[in-house]
Amino acid sequence: MTLSQRALEIGAKVEAFVRETVIPYEADPRCGSHGPSDALVMEMRGKARAAGVLTPHILPDGSHLTQRETAHVLRLSGLSPLGPLAVNTMAPDEGNMYLLGKVGSEAQKARFLAPLVAGTARSAFFMTEPASEGGAGSDPSMMQTTARLDGNHWVIDGRKAFITGAQGASVGIVMAKAEDGASLFLVDLPDPAIRIDRILDTIDSSMPGGHAIVTIDNLRVPPEQMLGAPGEGFKYAQVRLSPARLSHCMRWLGACVRAHEIAAAYACRRHAFGKPLVDHEGVGFMLAENLIDLKQAELMIDWCADVLDTGVLGTVESSMTKVAVSEALFRIADRCVQVMGGTGVSRDTIVEQVFREIRAFRIYDGPTEVHKWSLAKKIKRDALKA
Numbered sequence: 001m002t003l004s005q006r007a008l009e010i011g012a013k014v015e016a017f018v019r020e021t022v023i024p025y026e027a028d029p030r031c032g033s034h035g036p037s038d039a040l041v042m043e044m045r046g047k048a049r050a051a052g053v054l055t056p057h058i059l060p061d062g063s064h065l066t067q068r069e070t071a072h073v074l075r076l077s078g079l080s081p082l083g084p085l086a087v088n089t090m091a092p093d094e095g096n097m098y099l100l101g102k103v104g105s106e107a108q109k110a111r112f113l114a115p116l117v118a119g120t121a122r123s124a125f126f127m128t129e130p131a132s133e134g135g136a137g138s139d140p141s142m143m144q145t146t147a148r149l150d151g152n153h154w155v156i157d158g159r160k161a162f163i164t165g166a167q168g169a170s171v172g173i174v175m176a177k178a179e180d181g182a183s184l185f186l187v188d189l190p191d192p193a194i195r196i197d198r199i200l201d202t203i204d205s206s207m208p209g210g211h212a213i214v215t216i217d218n219l220r221v222p223p224e225q226m227l228g229a230p231g232e233g234f235k236y237a238q239v240r241l242s243p244a245r246l247s248h249c250m251r252w253l254g255a256c257v258r259a260h261e262i263a264a265a266y267a268c269r270r271h272a273f274g275k276p277l278v279d280h281e282g283v284g285f286m287l288a289e290n291l292i293d294l295k296q297a298e299l300m301i302d303w304c305a306d307v308l309d310t311g312v313l314g315t316v317e318s319s320m321t322k323v324a325v326s327e328a329l330f331r332i333a334d335r336c337v338q339v340m341g342g343t344g345v346s347r348d349t350i351v352e353q354v355f356r357e358i359r360a361f362r363i364y365d366g367p368t369e370v371h372k373w374s375l376a377k378k379i380k381r382d383a384l385k386a
């Protein structure tokens with residue numbers, strides 16, 4: 001399917017903004033180890049707003065670009081690790097906006113979605129629980145956080161882990177087990193009943209607020225803040241997950257395109273043993289393999305986006321794409337580091353950061369093995385049906 005004119009135009013504006021305005025911020029001291037400061041994010045968003053590229057995947061009338069169009073725009077926003085933050089296409093907000101747009105009531109959209117689309121607030125998605133306490137991780141059915149009715153309010157108690165951006169977020173989507181099953185609740189943040197115990201020191205450093213361990217203690221939520229119907233939490237998580245895991249692929253593809261550009265420029269400039277590195281077959285082949293992996297990743301993302309655009313959940317396709325793309329992008333980032341020698345592991349370029357961050361992408365939104373395991377179950381089901 002050819003790309004629409006509007007996607008090409010939005011993409012061109014986003015690319016110009018990221019390359020000209022965002023990339024210079026990569027050296028800003030406000031990019032801390034627990035993620036860029038909110039002051040930095042808001043400063044970049046002010047510039048994105050002025051340039052007409054803030055929240056570019058949601059149109060002024062509130063409608064969403066198709067997944068195929070989103071793939072083009074989000075890939076270009078990802079050319080810098082700061083790009084998605086600057087133009088408001090970042091995780092977890094992009095997925096949370098999508099879910100709220102699909103499932104939220106009009107009142108919920110006005111209160112919780114509007115500030116996210118305007119880029120004036122951040123959000124967090126509270127699903128995973130501490131592994132050390134036997135909570136939900138790869139297997140969400142192990143959920144220990146509870147929601148019980150007390151009068152007409154829900155009361156939520158539990159512990160959560162790896163909650164990206166919880167520190168500094170204004171909107172939370174909390175998953176808890178109610179009598180009818182897992183349910184989602186919208187909450188204003190900060191709330192004294194949601195305590196941030198600590199921010200984890202992790203391999204990645206691009207998410208504002210980092211990843212938090214959280215205690216939820218006697219959180220009272222009025223009934224109108226339940227997102228969707230009771231007991232439907234896992235179903236809604238699926239609504240969010242397929243596009244959200246695909247949008248991670250889109251953004252990280254952009255980051256790897258840029259890492260490859262940097263590595264290719266290094267290999268063409270830098271000499272060893274009397275000729276440019278690129279003319280040594282070992283280096284040239286690594287860059288050639290990058291090109292092949294980049295194109296395969298792009299095609300697979302576009303294929304999955306087309307499937308989602310038909311209106312199906314696309315669980316199988318998004319699992320296949322998430323595995324193939326996250327593994328391919330990890331190989332690309334690793335080769336970029338190798339091609340650049342010592343410079344590749346230094347923080348003089350973003351190649352080192354892309355390599356670190358891509359590692360975590362093979363785990364979040366479903367580890368590779370969990371996706372392969374669910375695909376194997378489907379293979380068995382289909383074979384036994386035949």
Ligand SMILES: Cc1cc2nc3c(=O)[nH]c(=O)nc-3n(C[C@H](O)[C@H](O)[C@H](O)COP(=O)(O)OP(=O)(O)OC[C@H]3O[C@@H](n4cnc5c(N)ncnc54)[C@H](O)[C@@H]3O)c2cc1C
Nearest residue numbers: 125126127128137138162163164360364365367369370373
């Ligand atoms: C950077 C980052 C950001 C995150 N942000 C959020 C967030 O904002 N909100 C949130 O709720 N969660 C978040 N998470 C949590 C993430 O969703 C979980 O880490 C993920 O679901 C895996 O759960 P776990 O860490 O408990 O691993 P475990 O469940 O302990 O699994 C460990 C490993 O076991 C293997 N495994 C598990 N099941 C199977 C299987 N069926 N077959 C084969 N192998 C298997 C896999 O190799 C897996 O990596 C984030 C995680 C990271 C790393």
